Amino acid sequence: KAGVTQTPRYLIKTRGQQVTLSCSPISGHRSVSWYQQTPGQGLQFLFEYFSETQRNKGNFPGRFSGRQFSNSRSEMNVSTLELGDSALYLCASSLDVISGNTIYFGEGSWLTVV
């Protein structure tokens, strides 16, 4: 069974640009979450979607947004990029993030903002 797939794996953007990252969850998983990982802040929760509904959002500015499609695939978007947005962005999927289900992560998308 295929794991969580994230694209692109690496990208470089310029300050002020916007970026869209994509995540395909494990087949049958309806919950998709996004996390940002930086050396200074560690792993920080961005948002979680279940059946196209955002159920929780982390403490990030409105420049960070996401959505989930009817096939459970998800995208996150960061507009007006800042240098501090450089990070590893990780997508996670599960049957449901509560109820004791294992949460699986993808390999991540490395974003560098210059």
Place this chain on the structure above:
Amino acid sequence: SQQGEEDPQALSIQEGENATMNCSYKTSINNLQWYRQNSGRGLVHLILIRSNEREKHSGRLRVTLDTSKKSSSLLITASRAADTASYFCATDSLSNYKLTFGKGTLLTVNP
């Protein structure tokens, strides 16, 4: 904000030795999961322990959970060089739909 705090922050051992990492958290939890991350890669799920469980085993891994002390430990027995990685604990609680991670323990296993 970080829920979990792993201890120690870094651990260096020789192949064949056991490695123990600890995790403490602040609020009541539903489940606690341990993950491994090799440098620059994604998180690999190791083991999940529910709040009503006290101990779980998986291969060379043993996880304990003490909800009264709000702490968990991960023991890796007979470590190998391939176990070199960062290890994170992550907690979830009912109805907040997210994992809260600690800052991780960097384990180095020397051949």
